């Protein structure tokens with residue numbers, strides 16, 4: 001199953017993301033939860049991967065640890081060959097600013113900054129030169145070239161999420177991590193956002209890792225990683241909404257059966 005289908009390190013194209021034995025334990029002694037319980041994976045550059053699993057299976061924790069927003073209790077994370085785990089806070093912040101981009105469910109735009117100002121923010125925070133023409137080109141690509149001076153509150157949810165994607169892309173990160181990027185959007189806006197992510201993979205060789213609950217959203221990815229109880233339990237290439245939905249139903253049934261058998 002997973003072992004055979006999973007892309008091997010160094011195969012075909014360069015490796016964008018590698019996790020080695022990542023564990024993340026939450027809670028104090030006597031009340032510990034293994035949100036991630038030994039996750040190892042390797043994703044090639046230019047891939048679009050969806051992460052799915054039942055509620056509480058560790059999807060967000062996986063994304064947070066892989067993106068350097070949270071620290072694994074054990075294990076190592078590499079982005080584009082450079083180790084993310086191990087350094088201090090300052091090194092981690094620098095690493096995030098240089099190598100990764102984020103897109104969140106709730107957009108997380110700054111309300112007092114306009115579209116252009118929001119999009120250039122990561123460059124400014126990283127102390128990098130702001131090439132306004134290049135940023136404008138990215139905003140045009142996401143269909144917002146005529147709204148550069150609008151505030152987030154003057155935009156629809158779908159437009160705000162497209163600003164957030166532009167903001168994630170302007171630093172040309174090695175990997176963009178998206179946590180439920182379509183969770184707050186209507187079907188049509190969701191489709192536009194997913195097409196945008198897919199296009200950034202196809203045309204710019206961007207690597208995208210996206211957590212989602214939605215089989216339709218997952219079908220836009222090249223492959224799907226399935227998590228259950230903090231472990232990778234499956235990997236699927238060329239997903240369709242139907243095959244993902246079917247696999248999720250089977251997974252939920254299996255998890256339920258195992259929990260019942262374990263008396264949890």
Ligand SMILES: Nc1ncnc2c1ncn2[C@@H]1O[C@H](COP(=O)(O)OP(=O)(O)OP(=O)(O)O)[C@@H](O)[C@H]1O
Pocket residue numbers: 026027033034035053054055056057058059060061062
């Ligand atoms: N800060 C925290 N403190 C304690 N436990 C946590 C914390 N964050 C997550 N957990 C626990 O870790 C496990 C995995 O959580 P996580 O949010 O990664 O799952 P998820 O698959 O993203 O869930 P959902 O689909 O509901 O968003 C859950 O049991 C959760 O209760």
